[in-house]
Amino acid sequence: MKYYFLLIACVLGRLTLQAQENLIINTEGRNSVSLNGTWSYIIDPYDTGFYDYRFNERSEDDLGAYWNKPVLKKKTDWTEHGYNDTYTLEVPGDWNSQDPIFTYYEGAVWYQRTFDKPAIAANEQVYLYFGAVNYEAHVYLNGKKLGMHKGGFTPFNFKIPADLLQDTDNYLVVRVDNRRHKDEVPTVNTDWCNYGGITRDVKLLVMPEYFIKQYHIQLDQQQDIVKAKKKKRFQVSGWVKLNEVMASGKVHVEIPELKVDKEFEVTGDSVKIAFEVKKMQLWDTETPKLYNVSLAVNDEKAITDKIGFRKIEVEGDKILLNGDEVFLRGICIHEEIPQDARRATSKKDAEQIFGYVKDLHANMVRLAHYPHNEYMPRTADSLGILVWTEIPVYWTIDFENDEVLEKATNQLEEMVARDRNRASVIIWSVGNETPRSDARNTFMSTLAKRAKKLDDSRLISAALEVHYNAGTNFVDDPLGAYTDIVSLNEYLGWYGGLPDACRTANWETKYNKPFFISETGAGAKGGFHDEKEMRFSEEYQKWYYEEQIQMFKTRFPENYKGLAPWILIDFRSPKRNNPVYQEGFNRKGLIDENGNKKLAFYELQKYYKEIEEKEKASKK
Structure with missing residues (x-):
């Protein structure tokens, strides 16, 4: 048996x-x-x-x-x-x-x-x-x-x-x-x-005998993007994968707006592509330029895609977008529509969620804790919102089980395959809050290396573990050696002490990499008001963000390069069973399940507006 x-x-x-x-x-x-x-x-x-x-x-x-x-x-x-x-x-x-x-x-x-x-x-x-x-x-x-x-x-x-x-x-x-x-x-x-x-x-997809199954077209990652911008000459590279092996054939790549019209000989089921483009407008958060790109094999009807061209990289403790330093003003999101307590499924749903994001003055989202529907990164592409997307390797995965690693790898590969041409996606995350052990380190580092091999045009990350103590909170998670940024979740003032504990907290990292807060937050029942010391009141959540923001400004290390607080909107969770304040919802949202903004929303909005205005002033 x-x-x-x-x-x-x-x-x-x-x-x-x-x-x-x-x-x-x-x-x-x-x-x-x-x-x-x-x-x-x-x-x-x-x-x-x-x-x-x-x-x-x-x-x-x-x-x-x-x-x-x-x-x-x-x-x-x-x-x-x-x-x-x-x-x-x-x-x-x-x-x-x-x-x-x-x-x-x-x-x-x-x-x-x-x-x-x-x-x-x-x-x-x-x-x-x-x-x-x-x-x-x-x-x-x-x-x-x-x-x-x-x-x-x-x-x-x-x-x-x-x-x-x-x-x-x-x-x-x-x-x-x-x-x-x-x-x-x-x-x-x-x-x-x-x-x-x-x-x-x-x-149902009606496909010809031979067709392009997958492709990857982006800026060549080896070029010096600063020099390329000055010369206005950019190298584009990638590959095209067919559904079947061909004895011989041609793949046609066209970008009409850039006057690109190229053919590449193909034998087998794949072909590498590379060409130079002049006067390309790069995709960024302020000008999210997308080009119509068409691809065809032989005389078959072309498929089209809207693709933005950009380069994301890490240099020391800086995150660079097209050679310019960027601070990630982020927010975490679950794939949920608040007023209906349901999965988000459509372009209209994506537009509603990103409307809140833009109102917050955020330039980045963490799509937690799994790949969201395809309308989300495509909408982010059009709006200039940077995206962290991850696979649901979450908490207590069976790290000693090779079959589980295979399942996680499969989901990673499917996520990368679907979204690898989305300019907005800058971070592949391989997991969240996984407890340290030798088996875990092997499991997670294997995923990180696989993600980098699948696509070297993006950053790799995961929410790392932190050593908390009375003196200094130290980030030395071994997984940090395999990630491009040091990301961590911290809830100082919610799960540990009160918000004013932020005034004496110290933070250090082992790694000379960008330091990013991938979660922080406090619960509040929308519409419940009391003194700020009252848990689950909007006042307590506001106090939490006031103290956190002050800590970010004065007590964080110099390599602090962004944050994505938990979370934009209250979401359903059967773990959250306080009969008065939770009722089956995680209440850490800045917006309640009815779409009403809580007091803390405006605290984070004010902080992000300050950063945004300083960035604009520095560019003048």
Whole structure:
């Protein structure tokens, strides 16, 4: 029996890796058909649709399997499952916010809908694409399994066999399971709501026989950006990856506004590209210039993308954007819409969240603690907001388990693949608040090195551990040797003492690298007012930020180069159960769940405006 389960694990692992290797990026620029909308569902807490009464996975043609369509031809026929319009969920979306029965539900839910075959030419093929499904997805079409995927925040796709696709009434079923497990990423213990469901866009991609699957186009990282700016001559480099090996062919790259029109010979399934561009306007926070870039293989229709060109790097203890020092005026964000207590899913949602960010006078966001939907970095691209994005290697991951490392690596690779052409994304983070041990150090450093190998055009970071004591708070986490910036979470005045403890705190770091506060904050119930010593009052949270900001100004080391307080908006968390002040919400937001700004919002806003005005004055 042990070997049977090992075999199953290997098969599932291959299915997951297959989805990763075949990931198609920039689906916005492709010929696609949306499958968003109303889906039927079956809630299945006992996994009846997946396992038989002996708890073995059902065979593919088992009529009791929930991926098969019940067929009743006579009165004596029977079935114990079915889909209809009585039970429906909207896709994309989490199930928790759509019906009270799902509020804290963790388990299996089966989604079902039908679709007609899209118009395709003789040499075209169809892929089924999911922006994300939390957490484990098994996908079936017309009774056949297309594959499975693990990871609640990264995209995946499957090629639909041509002989499986019917002209009409294609029967699509997805088993979604959001249960937490010790050997998954994230693990069982998190401080956010485990929203289940098909939480991001679903679409059919109609693709030619040969097409560009992935690509990376950016400024060449080896060039001296200061000299390039003076000469107004920039080197662009990257690569293009095809879906299949070609005996010979050409990849065409065009940037009309820059008069770039280049062809590159390709043999195999990939090609490196490099060319010079004159008079390019670099992307930055004040002028987030995006260029229309089109790519095509042979005579196929080009795909287009909006790409900004910039260089982010660290020089000693400075963070440089296009050769100029930048201070990160950040804020942390969960992928949640406050007034609906739901996952953010759309461009409109992204615009609402970034509206708050701009109002705060922030120039950077930390997307916690997982990759957010693709509308977030794309909106950040258009607004000039810098982005830290991370994988959910959080707290007590099983660091001694090689399979867990493989799962984390897979999510890292899917995150990088999707967002590597977003100018706004400047930091890949490999985790948050992971406790020190030899196994942890090996696990996390492996991820950091893998991230750097995948993409050397961005910084690598993680929220590190700190040695707190009565004298000096010292940052010497061994993981800091592998990161480009020293990032740490501190809550001095909330979890340790009162806010005025900031007046005597000292901070030092082992590393000559930029020092960044990746979290700090205090809880406050929106609309609750009292004396500043009263916990959970808006006055206490305001006091906390006053003392913190003064500490930043007077007691932080010279390599202090930014912060991202916790957090922009109150968010749901089943860990937070104070019946008066929390009620299932983490209340550290500067904005409450109804969209109302708390007093502390204006304290941080004032601090950021001061920094922004000084930066503008120094450039005059």
